[in-house]
Amino acid sequence: MIADRDDRRRLFLRCHSNIPDPDRYLTKWFRDAPVAEIKRENVKDFFRWAFLNTGEPDPAYDEELEEYVGEMEKLLGRKLEPGRGDAQCLRLTLDKVEMLHRSLIWYLCVFIVDTLASIYLRFYSFDFHRTSLLQFLAVFPTRLLNLFNAYRSPARALTYWYRPHTSKTRLPVLFIHGIGVGLYMYIPFLADLNAQDSKDPSDGQVGIIAIEIMPISSRITSEAMLKDEMCEEVHCILKAHGWERFTLVSHSYGSVVATHLLHKPKIASKIGPILFVDPVSFLIHLPDVAYNFICRKPTNASEHLLSYFGAKDMGVAHTLFRRFIWSDNALWKEDIQHHRVAVVLAGRDIIVDTNTVRAYLTGTSDWSLETESWENGIWKGDGLDVLWFQDLDHGEVFSRRRTRKRLVDIVSRFTADE
Structure with a gap:
């Protein structure tokens, strides 16, 4: 995790300004999940991994995650539905390693x-x-x-x-x-x-x-x-x-x-x-x-x-x-x-x-x-x-x-x- 919040915010804004298709961005990070299933808490889960490198909620970072979600909503041009849907985001360092054996x-x-x-x-x-x-x-x-x-x-x-x-x-x-x-x-x-x-x-x-x-x-x-x-x-x-x-x-x-x-x-x-x-x-x-x-x-x-x-x-x-x-x-x-x-x-x-x-x-x-x-x-x-x-x-x-x-x-x- 990037230790300093200001550094994380700078990285977020730099990434945020280089997203050509926000809807596709979320859909692909959420493994082709239907848009209706990508709700506000799901997006928080994604940003929690992407910028904090954790899957565990921590009240100390709630304000920061709210800021990121708010910026994402501005980019989407719509409000994210409250709650949590069935969508699962791709979290490389946290998900189970997907591999196949070789002969x-x-x-x-x-x-x-x-x-x-x-x-x-x-x-x-x-x-x-x-x-x-x-x-x-x-x-x-x-x-x-x-x-x-x-x-x-x-x-x-x-x-x-x-x-x-x-x-x-x-x-x-x-x-x-x-x-x-x-x-x-x-x-x-x-x-x-x-x-x-x-x-x-x-x-x-x-x-x-x-x-x-x-x-x-x-x-x-x-x-x-x-x-x-x-x-x-x-x-x-x-x-x-x-x-x-x-x-x-x-x-x-x-x-x-x-x-x-x-x-x-x-x-x-x-x-x-x-x-x-x-x-x-x-x-x-x-x-x-x-x-x-x-x-x-x-x-x-x-x-x-x-x-x-x-x-x-x-x-x-x-x-x-x-x-x-x-x-x-x-x-x-x-x-x-x-x-x-x-x-x-x-x-x-x-x-x-x-x-x-x-x-x-x-x-x-x-x-x-x-x-x-x-x-x-x-x-x-x-x-x-x-x-x-x-x-x-x-x-x-x-x-x-x-x-x-x-x-x-x-x-x-x-x-x-x-």
Whole structure:
């Protein structure tokens, strides 16, 4: 919980001013409940979780909750019906964790994919930095690299792949992946980044640290680190390699970790340009990310894949339900105003309401901005670029050579921003 009431109120008003459709906002946070069942006490329950992180009524906060409900009524343009209806709101840190078991065959597949990823990354000149033997035993499927690799991670629990930085004129790259099977889907992107150096070998190579977040990588392992611990682990790695300034690149859930780093002054001061691909942290107070991961009934292949292999994985589910503190994960334009930033959005994203995020980032008051002029296009602002890929889904920008090249070009420009 945010300790200070004034800070909570500022956060509430900031969220409140960025709700394009108030009725949809409530309906989705209340798991598609009928509007008639979302009454005044139900909305108090929601705000009690959202801003106080509790489900227990406390008279000390009654006045504050009344204020929030009153502001919500103004936004809705109507009074909420008194009492309590049957609607149940989504409360990630309080609700029962929704997960499904996985078979040994599935984990055998994860082991094979992880082994292939390791072979490819070694081929592309990345060195694996392992944890201790004790940490090795805490990850299933087993990772043989932890037994035979000579490089030890300076962090307690965070493993990563490292390409040494030798360039004297360009910045190195810190890459943070999203939910999936680790770094496997990003190997072509990392390989393309490496290939850029072959065009001008005289300056040396751009270093890359690609961290691995095991709890969101289809593994049975320990719970995800909280914000402060993750930041300390990353800072420990950066310090060990002597990186005083770097380009930050994140995908999907990686934007959550990137947000934490931006909120830590001792790390934020080292962050140079930033590339966000399919970020989930912008406008995280809106229900779309949580609803699409947890509540939505899948209707097509992509949604079924996300639900079964993504959201219902035990590590991912525990991370979302017990480690996903939305107020810590929220990223606002003001947080990035001192950085050169590019944000890549997909028009058919099944997780993020990218139309609304795009409108927020570009500063338009039209939340339903038409997309004709944005097809595979770019919007340029003061230090902020927004790239729009109309026909792509979440994560697909990495799977197509043409769109992946645009990401590589951005990173190449950013690394030259010494």
